[in-house]
Amino acid sequence: MSREMADALDNLPHEDRVRSRKLSGGVATIIADATGLSEAERKALEDELRSAAMNAPGVSEARVALTATQTARTLIAIGSGKGGVGKSTVTANLAVALARAGKKVGVIDADVYGPSQPTLLGNHSKPEGRDDKLLPVEAHGVRFLSLGQLVSPGHALAWRGPMATGALANLIDADWGDTEVLLVDLPPGTGDVQLSLIQRSRPAGAVIVSTPQDLSLIDARRAVDLFNKTSVPILGVIENMATYVCPHCGQASHPFGTGGAEDAAAEMGVPFLGRLPLSLAIREASDAGQPLAAEEEIFAAIAAKLLAAVAH
Ligand SMILES: Nc1ncnc2c1ncn2[C@@H]1O[C@H](COP(=O)(O)OP(=O)(O)OP(=O)(O)O)[C@@H](O)[C@H]1O
Numbered sequence: 001m002s003r004e005m006a007d008a009l010d011n012l013p014h015e016d017r018v019r020s021r022k023l024s025g026g027v028a029t030i031i032a033d034a035t036g037l038s039e040a041e042r043k044a045l046e047d048e049l050r051s052a053a054m055n056a057p058g059v060s061e062a063r064v065a066l067t068a069t070q071t072a073r074t075l076i077a078i079g080s081g082k083g084g085v086g087k088s089t090v091t092a093n094l095a096v097a098l099a100r101a102g103k104k105v106g107v108i109d110a111d112v113y114g115p116s117q118p119t120l121l122g123n124h125s126k127p128e129g130r131d132d133k134l135l136p137v138e139a140h141g142v143r144f145l146s147l148g149q150l151v152s153p154g155h156a157l158a159w160r161g162p163m164a165t166g167a168l169a170n171l172i173d174a175d176w177g178d179t180e181v182l183l184v185d186l187p188p189g190t191g192d193v194q195l196s197l198i199q200r201s202r203p204a205g206a207v208i209v210s211t212p213q214d215l216s217l218i219d220a221r222r223a224v225d226l227f228n229k230t231s232v233p234i235l236g237v238i239e240n241m242a243t244y245v246c247p248h249c250g251q252a253s254h255p256f257g258t259g260g261a262e263d264a265a266a267e268m269g270v271p272f273l274g275r276l277p278l279s280l281a282i283r284e285a286s287d288a289g290q291p292l293a294a295e296e297e298i299f300a301a302i303a304a305k306l307l308a309a310v311a312h
């Protein structure tokens with residue numbers, strides 16, 4: 001190869017990403033590092049490198065190979081046995097708390113019965129598709145996709161079995177870019193959707209949300225059992241709607257009891273991540289699409305514990 005020909009590839013765009021360049025027999029071979037780029041950005045990088053190489057003197061063919069250190073994405077399932085215990089509320093708030101702690105966070109709303117993340121996160125826009133993949137929408141520094149975005153309001157209720165699990169696969173395989181932590185807000189119970197998620201995506205761990213009363217805890221044990229049987233580590237239990245502080249007189253009461261979830265966690269040998277009060281402010285913030293507007297400190301503490309649990 002002549003000196004001129006070697007120099008021909010000296011002026012490529014995205015120098016910081018180019019790892020090697022070679023010109024031989026008119027064929028330019030370029031290897032570039034695409035770590036952290038989205039699908040669309042990868043394509044743009046590849047196209048720009050190819051056309052720059054093709055414009056260089058002596059090049060008749062250009063081959064571009066992209067490498068990437070896989071972002072180790074941690075998938076965390078948020079489940080419960082019983083419905084209405086606050087999984088979705090906890091997921092949205094934890095996601096924003098993790099984002100404020102500097103993590104790149106995504107949320108998948110996998111609730112076939114009643115997707116609620118668009119409301120909780122306050123963004124009802126539809127995701128766009130690019131290169132056959134969905135692009136998550138963003139709110140409060142969190143990327144998210146919801147089954148509810150794929151159908152017109154109300155229609156998700158008609159989904160069951162393979163249709164629901166197929167749609168969920170589209171959300172999981174979406175263009176999550178450099179997202180590090182992906183929280184999956186599950187529908188209540190231990191059915192098809194949970195099983196298909198576990199089988200397809202092998203979550204790094206599961207978080208169980210429960211209220212303190214017995215009925216909820218019986219169902220929480222079922223959820224723990226499902227994850228145990230499928231070898232998904234339980235990262236911890238969160239007790240929700242424990243103490244209620246009267247906004248008028250300040251007196252604390254315990255509508256669903258208190259401590260039940262912590263005791264059950266100890267009994268099952270799984271970590272306890274924290275306790276959230278039954279609070280009007282949480283409910284109002286949820287309805288307003290303003291997660292972390294209430295009880296920010298508690299959510300931040302739970303988020304920190306969760307990250308520590310994942311790291312182990
Ligand atoms: N700590 C809390 N204090 C006050 N209200 C709460 C709290 N947690 C959740 N809620 C309210 O309880 C209701 C149910 O919560 P949420 O939808 O998060 O539960 P879920 O477990 O996801 O329900 P589903 O099983 O239907 O998916 C919502 O109206 C929510 O605003």
Ligand SMILES: [Mg+2]
Binds near residue numbers: 089114185
């Ligand atoms: Mg929910």
